[in-house]
Amino acid sequence: MLLLSAAFSGASVAMPAVAQESVMAPGEIIVTARRVEERLQDVPISMTVYNEDQLQDRNVAVASDLATYTPSLSVNTRYGPEKATFAIRGFNQDAAAAPTVGVYFADVVGVRAQGGTASGNSVGAGSFTDLQNVQVLKGPQGTLFGRNTTGGSILLVPTKPSDFLEGYVEGTYGNYDQKRVQAAVNVPLADTFKVRVAVDRNKRDGYMKNHSGIGPDDYNNVDYTYGRLSIVADLTPELENYTIFHYSESDTNGYATRYESCDRDAASPFVGGSLTRYYTALAACDQIDRQTARGDGPLDVEVANPDPRIYLRTWQVINTTTWQASDMITIKNILSYGEYREQAGFSLYSDNFFVPNTPTTQYFASQGGLAPGDRFQYITLDTQPGYDAAAESTTTEELQIQGRTLDGKFNFVIGGYLEFSRPIGWNQQRTGIYGNCADPGTLDCSGGIIPVTLPAGAIPGIPIALGGSAALISQSRTKMSFDNHGIFAQGTYNFTDQLALTLGGRWTFDKIVGYSESSRYTLGTFPLVGTIPLQQVCNDVLNHPTDNPLADGQGVCNTKITQKTNKPTWLIGLDFKPTLDTLVYAKYARGYRQGAVNFTNPGLETVGPEKVDSYEIGAKLTFRGSAPGYFNIAAFYNDFSDQQIFGALVAKPDSGLAGGAALINAGKSVIKGIEVDSGVTLFDMLRLGAGYTYLDTKLKELTPPTLSADSPFAEIIPRGVVGGPLTYSPKHKLTLSGDLSVPAGDAGVLKLGAVFAYTASQFVDGNNKIPSYSLLTLTAGIDDIGGTGFDLGLFANNITNEKYRVTSGGGYESSGIQDFAYGQPRMYGVRLKYNFGT
Template structure:
C-alpha cells in the first residue's frame, strides 16, 4: 500500500508523532526540553549541541527507546543524510553519510566510535565484518551523535563521510537500575537489565545485559532449512567501573561482550533475464514456485543457514587533571571479533525438474534423467572453519587538552592502531551454479545442458593486517566577543598487508574433477584453477604454480585539516563556516584480480556553512540548517570482474574512479507551540555526481565482463536525493500523580536511489510510519509502559539489489521489515 506525502503528513499531525531529528524531545510535566540541553563530544570535549559548529544529529537513550532503535539499521531510518547497507545482515551493517559509504573490502568512510574507541576491524575479505555497531550496542547509552562531513582531525582513520559516536552511560555515585521486558509479534522476547552500585567513596560499578530474540519475518518456501528466515537472536553484556585513584586521577574501564546467532542474510529472486536459456528456464520455475506466497518470502538452499558474530572488548580511559589549564587523557582498548556465515546470500534456488531443459542457446531440449531433483544456487556462502572474519584489534590514543587564558583552548594527541588475524586460514567460499555435498565433492549439473563448464566451487583462505598511526593538534581562539576561529591538522600513516590462497574447483556433470583444459585429469593432477586472474596467461601460470597463493601490502600517508569560523550575534544564534580535508586510506586485497590488488587513498575537500538557532519563551524550539559542497578525488568504488565463459570466477575490487562532487542541504527544526505539543521535521537534499572516471580495462585477461558503479554523470550508490522525517509528540492530560502519558507517530520518506548498475539496480522510494504510546511512572509507580509499532502501514520495500542476470540469470532483493509491534514494560529501582 502506497501513500503520498500529503496523506502521511496529515496522519502524523493527527496522531501526533515523533521524529528522528537532532531535537531529542522528552515528555515531562513542564513540556519538552530543546536540543541545546544535550551535551555532545563532537570535538572531544563536552559542549552543548547548539554550541558546536558542526552538523550533528543527536539522540538520548530515551529518544532511541521511543523510536525503537535496536540496531544500526534502525538508526538510519530517523537520521537525514544517513543510509544503512544491510547486504550481509543487520549485524554487519555499514553506513553511508552524505553519499560516502564503505564498499566491500574498502575501509569505512563513516567511523563508528564506542566510548571514544573506533569499531573493531574484521578484515576485508569476502563479506563485510566489523567496522560497525554490533549487536547490543544500543542499550544503556548516554547519547548517540551522528557527525556529518569529514572528521579527520580529532578522530582517527577514515571519516570522510562522518562519524557516529555511541556514548555509554557512565557509572554514577548512587544506587539505581532497571529491569525491562518486551514482547511483540513474530514472538519477539527481549529482556534487559542494568544496575548501578557505588562500591565506595572512590569506586562506582555499572553492569547491564540485553537479550533479544525474535522469529524470522521471511517465510522460506523452498522446503530446505528452517521455515522462517531473518530472525534475531542476540546477547550483550557490559560492565563499567570508575575508580578515583586520587582527586585528580580517574580510571574508567569498560568490558563488553556480544554475540549474535541467526539464520543469516538472504535475498528474494524478483526477476529473470539472461541469454542462457537453461538458466532462464530454471529461474522462471523458481518464480512460479513462490507465486502467491506473499511478499515476505524467499527460497533457501542451505539446510543449516547461519550467521554468527561474536566480539569482546576492554576499554580503559585514564584521565589526569594536572591543573586548571591542562588535562591528560589516555584511551586504550583491546578486543577480538570473530564471525561465521553460511547462507544463500543471493536467494537463488534452482532445482532440476523431471523431463527436459533447454540447452543454453534454446535450440534443443535435453533430458534431465539422472539429475532430477538436484538443487543448487549462486553465491551460496560458506565460511572456513576458522571463520569469515577473525581479528584482534588494539588501539591507544594519548590526548592533551588545555587552555591559555580565556582566549585559547587547544588539544593535541597521538594515535596508534593495529589489527591482525588471530588464526590462519580465515576466509570462506561460495558454491556457484553447482551442487555440492562438500567443497570438493560437487557436480556441475548444468554442464549436461550448456555443453561447457558452467558451475564452480570457489574457496579462499585470506588474511589482512592493518597498522595506523596519527598525530594531531587543534585549537580555538576567541577573536572577538562571540567570534571564534578554529584550526586543526592531523598527519596519518597507514599500512595494509595481507595475502591468501584462492581457488576455483571445477567438476564434470558426473561429479568427477575436471581439468582446466577440459581433458580428463591424470592421477594427482590439480583439480582447480586460481580464483583470480591477471592480464596474461603467463601471469596466471605463475600464480597457479604457487598454489594460487598471493600476498602484498600498500602504504599511505597524508595530512588532513580543518579551518572554521563561528559567530554568535546573539546568545541563541550561531552562524559558522568551515573548510576541511578528509582522507580514506588505500588498501590491499588478496581477492582482487592480479594488477588490481591495491587502490589509492580517497581525498575530499569539504566546504560547509550553517546556522544554529534556538528560542525560548511561550513558544520554544530550534532551527538548524547547513549547506555543503564536497569535491572528491580518487573516489573508491567497487568494480566487478567476471567471465562469461566461466574461465575464472567473478570477483569485485575497489577502483579509484577519478573526480566526483557532492552538494546538499540539511535542515533540522523543532517547535513547541503549546506546552503539551511538539512538532519536529528534518530534511536532507543530496546532489551527487561522478565527474570523471579512470580507465578500467575491458577485457582484462580472462575477465570479459567489467561492470563498474562509476559512470560519468551517474549519482553515488546508496544515496537518495531526498529524505524527509516529520512528526510531533502530544502529551495527554492525566490526573496529578498518575504519571506522564504521550502518544506519538513518525513519518520517513526516502526517495529512490541506485544500489547497483542496470535497470534493476535502482531501489524505489519508501514511506515508513511508526507510532508509540508511552506512559511513564504509571499511576505514580516506578514503572514505564510503552506500546509501539514500526512500519505501521506494512510498507513492502526492498533494501538491496543483486543483479546477477549474466552470471546466474536472476535479480534478487533483500526485503525490509514488515509491520512490527509490541509492548515494553520497565521497572525502575533505586534513587
C-alpha cells in the same frame, strides 16, 4: 496535521532526531563531537542526537536501524543488518573498502571485520542498550577522530557509572514472537569506586518466509546476547580511570532476497552466450514463475540452503584515564583491545535453482551433465571446518592533551593515534559455485552445470571415456594486517566573544599487509565413479598460471600485497555568535579515506585512497521563552576525487570464475545539499521536531582501469552512470516527530509519540533503483504507574505495513538475475519496565 503545521511554521523546520531535552532546554544537551564536552548549539557541525528514550521508541537495536530515522544517513544491508555499511551525504562503502562512516563506542572505533563480505566495522548487536546518547556527525571528521573517514562519524556514548544506587529491568513482547529483556544496575561501592552493569537479550523470528521446504522457515531473524560492565575509579581528586568491557554475540539464519526479474532471452552458449549465465538466468526465471504461481508477496522467498548461518561475536575492553593536570590542562589516554569473529554459511543470491528444460540443457544432459529438473546452486558460501570466516583483533591507543589559555581566548586539543589490527587466525571459506553441494565446506558435492569428460583409463577398470558434470569450489584464506596512525592538533582562537577561528590538521599513515592462498577445485561427477576432484588450480591465474595445489598444497597459490599511504587532512572554520543563542559558521575541510586490498579479483587486488574537499556554511538558532526550541540549517558542497567505485566483473568463458566484484578508483563526483534540523516545545508538554535533507549527487567521471590481456575477466562494468546520482543517496529524506507527555495525577504520566519518515527513490546497486517509501511509528504508554516505578508502553513500527525495498544483490550483468532485499514489515508489541533506586 498538528505535526505538519508545526514542522513548517518557520520556527521549526527540521529534524526530530534530537534528544528530547534539547527541545525543552537546548543549553543542557552536551555532546562530544570535538572530543570535549560542549553545548549542542555551540558546535559548528551538522549533527543529530538521540537519547535513550528515542532509541527505544524506534526499536533501535543495531546500528543500521538508525538510518530509517536520520536524514543524510543511509545504510546498505546487503549481508544483513549486523554487517551493514553506512553512507552519509552520499559517501558509500563498497566491497572490501574501508568505511566512509566511522562508528565509535566510548570514543573508540569499532573492531575491524575483515571477512569475505563487506562490513562496516560497526559495533555489535545490542550495543544500543543503556546509552546516554547517540551522535551522528555529518561530513569529514578525520582531524580529531581515530580513522579518517569522508562521510562522517556515529558516536555511541554509554551511560557512565554514577553516585546513585539505581537501575531498571524491562521486558518486551512483540509480533514475530519477539522476546527481549534489558536490564541495568548502577552500584556505587564507594565514593571513589562505581560500577554499572547492562545486559540485553533479544530474539525474534524472521519476516522473510521461506517456501523451498529446505532449511529454516524464515530469514532476517534476530537472536543476540549483549552485556556490558563499566567501572569508574577516582584514583585521586584529579585522576579518573574509566573501564568498559562489552560483549556481543549474534547467531541468525542470515538474510534472504527476493527474485524480481531475470533475462528470459539469455543467449545459449551455442550462439555466443555464456554457459553459466544461460543456466542461472533461466533457472531464476523458473523461480520467479513458481513465486507467481503460489501468489507470493514481497516477503516470500525460496532459498534451498539446508543450514544457513551468520554467527558474529565481538568483544572489546576500553580504558580511559583522565588527568586534570591543572586548571588549564587535561590529559586523556584512551586504550582499547577488541576481537571480531565470524562464521558464515549462506546462499549469496537466495536461490532455489533447477536445471531448465531447453534443447541446450537436454544436449548437455546427454553428454553426462545434470538433467533438466536437477537441482544446482549458484554461489553458496560456507565456513571450512576448524576455521572462521573472519578473525581479527584491533588495538588502539590515543593520547590527547586538552588545554586553554588563562584568558580563555584559546583552547586546543593535540594528540596522537595508533591502531593495530592483526589476524587471530585465517579468514577462510569455501564457496560452492554452479554445483549441487550439500556442504561446500567439506567438499560434499554431487555434480554441477559445467560439462566435463573423464578420459578413458583415467580411473583403473574404466576403459572408456565418461561424460559428467562438474561443480567449482573456491577455497580462499587470507590474513590481513592494518596499521592506521595519526598525529593531530586543533585549536580555536576567540578574537572576541562573538568571533572565533578554528584551525585543525592531521597527518595519517596507513599500511595494509595482506597474504592470501586461494585456489579452485573442479569436482566432477560421473556414472560408475561418483564425485572426484579433477583438478585444483590457483585462482590467481596471473601470478600462478601453472602451479598445482592439488599435488603441492594450497600454499603454492600464495600472494602477498603491501600497500602504504600517508596523507594530510585539515579543517579551517570561522564561527560568529552575535548573541548567546545564535551561531553562524563556515568551514572548509579535506577528507581522506585509505585504499584497500581485495584478493578475490586477480589483477585488480588493490585500490588507492580517495579524497574530498568539503565546504559547509550553517547556522544554529536557539529559542527560549514560552515555546523553547531550536532551528539549525547547513548547506554543503563536496568535490570528490579518486573515488572508490564498485564494478561488476564479467568472467571470460574459460576462466572458471563466476564473475567478481572489484573496487576501482574510477570516479569523480560532486555532492551538494542542505540539511535542516529543528524542534520546539509547546505548553511544556508537546515536543515537535522535523528534519529534512536535500542531497544532490552527480557522478562526473567514470573511467575503469584497463584489463590486461591475460586477465581472467573480460569486462569491468562500473556501477553508476556519468551524470547520474551515487548509490544510497536519496534526493530527499524527511522525518517528523511529536511527543506528548501529560501528567495524570496519581496514575502517572501519559505519553504519546509519533515518528514519520520519508525516503525518496534511490539507486542501490549502480543501475538498480528502488522506489520511495514512508514509515510511520507510533508509541503510547504510562510512566510511573501509580507511583510504583513501573512503566507500560505500546509500540508499532511501520504501522501501515509498507513493503519496501532496501538494497539489491546485483548480478544482472554477469548472471542475468535481479534480486532485492526488503525492510521490516509492521512490528508491534508491549513493554513493561520497572525502575528502582534513586
